[in-house]
Amino acid sequence: MGFTGLFLILFLIVHVTINACIFLNDHGQTFNAVAHFMGTNILVHFLELGLFVGLILHIVQGWIIWSSNSKKRPVKYAVWGAKANSHWYSRSMGLLGTLIFIFLVIHLANFWAPNRYHYVVHGEELNLFERMKAVFSHPGVVLIYLGGLVSLSYHLMHGFQSAFRTFGMNSRRYIPIVKGIGVAFAIIVPVLFALMPILLYFKVIS
Amino acid sequence: MHITLKVWRQKNQQDPGHFETYQLDNVNEDMSFLEMFDVLNDKLIREGKDPVAFDHDCREGICGMCSMYINGRPHGPLKGTTTCQLHMRHFKDGDTIVVEPWRAAAFPVIKDLVVDRSAFDRIMQAGGFISVNTGSAPDANTIPVEKDKADAAFAAAACIGCGACVAACKNSSAMLFVSAKIAQLALLPQGQPERKTRVLNMIAQMQKEGFGSCSNIGSCEAECPKEIPITFIAKANSEYLKAMLAADLPE
Ligand code: HEM
Ligand code: FES
Numbered sequence: 001m002g003f004t005g006l007f008l009i010l011f012l013i014v015h016v017t018i019n020a021c022i023f024l025n026d027h028g029q030t031f032n033a034v035a036h037f038m039g040t041n042i043l044v045h046f047l048e049l050g051l052f053v054g055l056i057l058h059i060v061q062g063w064i065i066w067s068s069n070s071k072k073r074p075v076k077y078a079v080w081g082a083k084a085n086s087h088w089y090s091r092s093m094g095l096l097g098t099l100i101f102i103f104l105v106i107h108l109a110n111f112w113a114p115n116r117y118h119y120v121v122h123g124e125e126l127n128l129f130e131r132m133k134a135v136f137s138h139p140g141v142v143l144i145y146l147g148g149l150v151s152l153s154y155h156l157m158h159g160f161q162s163a164f165r166t167f168g169m170n171s172r173r174y175i176p177i178v179k180g181i182g183v184a185f186a187i188i189v190p191v192l193f194a195l196m197p198i199l200l201y202f203k204v205i206s
Numbered sequence: 207m208h209i210t211l212k213v214w215r216q217k218n219q220q221d222p223g224h225f226e227t228y229q230l231d232n233v234n235e236d237m238s239f240l241e242m243f244d245v246l247n248d249k250l251i252r253e254g255k256d257p258v259a260f261d262h263d264c265r266e267g268i269c270g271m272c273s274m275y276i277n278g279r280p281h282g283p284l285k286g287t288t289t290c291q292l293h294m295r296h297f298k299d300g301d302t303i304v305v306e307p308w309r310a311a312a313f314p315v316i317k318d319l320v321v322d323r324s325a326f327d328r329i330m331q332a333g334g335f336i337s338v339n340t341g342s343a344p345d346a347n348t349i350p351v352e353k354d355k356a357d358a359a360f361a362a363a364a365c366i367g368c369g370a371c372v373a374a375c376k377n378s379s380a381m382l383f384v385s386a387k388i389a390q391l392a393l394l395p396q397g398q399p400e401r402k403t404r405v406l407n408m409i410a411q412m413q414k415e416g417f418g419s420c421s422n423i424g425s426c427e428a429e430c431p432k433e434i435p436i437t438f439i440a441k442a443n444s445e446y447l448k449a450m451l452a453a454d455l456p457e
Contacts, residue, residue, distance in 0.1 A: 001421075065419050065421070068418070068419070069376070069377035069378070069379075069418040069419055069421070071311070072310060072311050072312070072377060072378035072379075072416065072417065072418035073309050073310055073311065073378045073418075074311055075223075075309050076309070077275065077278065077306055077309055078212075078214075078225065078304055078306060079277055079278035079304045079306070080278050081277060081278025081279045082278075082374070082376060082425055084278075084279060084283075084428075085279070085374060085424070085425040085428035085429050086376075086423045086424050086425040086428065087423075087424075090421075090422070090423040090424060091376045091423055091425075093421060158422075158423075161422075162421065162422040164440075165422045165436075165439065165440040165443065166422065166440075166443055167443065167444070167447070168440050168441070168443040168444025168445075168446075168447055169440055169444075170437040170438070170440035170441040170444065172437065175437065
């Protein structure tokens with residue numbers, strides 16, 4: 001869980017950096033160039049395969065743990081006071097992960113799948129920046145993306161520091177630092193992603 | 207003060223159980239929570255009814271027996287206390303208090319508020335021990351222990367095995383208990399001989415007993431009457447990883 005989680009965090013860093021190229025507001029030139037490199041480089045295809053394996057492992061293991069843990073208290077409490085002792089998002093990793101999963105299916109269907117299809121059929125990639133503009137012209141889609149990113153933010157708010165604990169980090173000095181970095185990461189990365197559909201929808205970037 | 211108690215009543219392990227409501231007048235605010243139950247049971251016995259079964263022993267916060275889940279919290283609303291250390295002055299006149307047993311698959315209810323916590327004993331038997339030589343008693347302080355490590359081991363040893371960590375955890379995980387025992391012995395020179403087999407065996411027994419997996423939520427540390435920090439869980443994780451990767455038993 002921790003290993004694949006950190007691996008997915010590394011992917012998020014790469015993904016957000018590449019997509020942030022659209023903020024240059026150069027009609028997507030830089031972004032399309034980098035995306036083209038990522039889409040055609042053979043090494044990147046291997047990394048992509050690893051990403052899918054890591055993602056599926058994380059999701060499957062997450063669901064297995066979620067389901068087995070939920071069977072460990074067959075008779076529920078009549079009064080459940082967990083609010084007083086923990087964060088709701090720490091207790092909702094399975095649910096948040098599932099929301100992210102639903103979002104990912106939509107997201108891949110929006111960009112990854114049509115791009116691959118186009119490549120196989122026509123031998124060249126889509127103009128992904130144009131594709132972004134088209135996808136984010138629908139307010140409903142923008143809202144779905146924002147919902148997915150809020151889920152991701154809370155998932156990381158717990159998950160980032162949790163992964164380090166899973167690996168045994170117990171130093172009183174470093175835990176607050178890792179927690180701080182985790183909270184910053186859980187806010188900055190989803191906010192950067194969220195700005196993309198918002199700015200494209202309002203045509204601030206075009 | 208007047209208190210309305212909603213108490214879980216369950217005849218035995220097979221009985222599905224139900225809540226029973228009791229009205230108590232003249233509750234003294236200096237009573238401990240358990241003393242209030244003594245008064246209730248006195249009343250029930252006089253009325254010819256079955257008294258509420260609940261676990262208790264030392265009544266001074268050191269044995270860990272007094273398992274009561276009070277208004278949604280193990281040992282009630284106070285931080286760092288057991289039920290026997292909780293006093294009625296922390297409630298208001300007219301309050302309704304809901305009292306349930308610890309609930310977890312690994313802690314079956316025996317009767318009313320009494321649960322079977324022998325799963326903890328079996329985890330201890332799996333590895334919570336050290337080897338000592340027989341013979342004459344060794345001189346005290348012959349084995350040097352670093353001060354910092356002695357303090358940390360002492361903090362872990364404060365665990366009284368009450369099971370509040372399991373009761374509070376959404377996953378019904380026993381990791382705070384198990385990690386405190388693992389860490390306590392791993393930090394001391396006396397614990398070194400079985401250091402690696404201990405962590406593997408205790409974790410394996412924990413899983414066999416039907417406790418859930420830890421996901422670092424933190425409810426346990428917040429509810430622990432001895433305020434054992436969750437950093438011990440990370441410490442046990444690192445012990446586990448090291449033991450898994452290098453068991454020192456080359457095949
Ligand atoms: C980009 C997507 C995702 C990232 C970056 C991510 C990251 C993480 C991280 C860092 C952890 C903490 C690991 C630990 O506690 O050791 C975690 C835990 C978890 N993740 Fe994800 N995750 C993602 C997607 C998902 C999805 C799609 C699911 C679907 C079910 C999911 C389910 C879970 C669950 C249940 C946990 C808690 C398990 C535990 O702490 O033992 N995650 N995630
Ligand atoms: S009765 Fe011993 S700790 Fe409460």
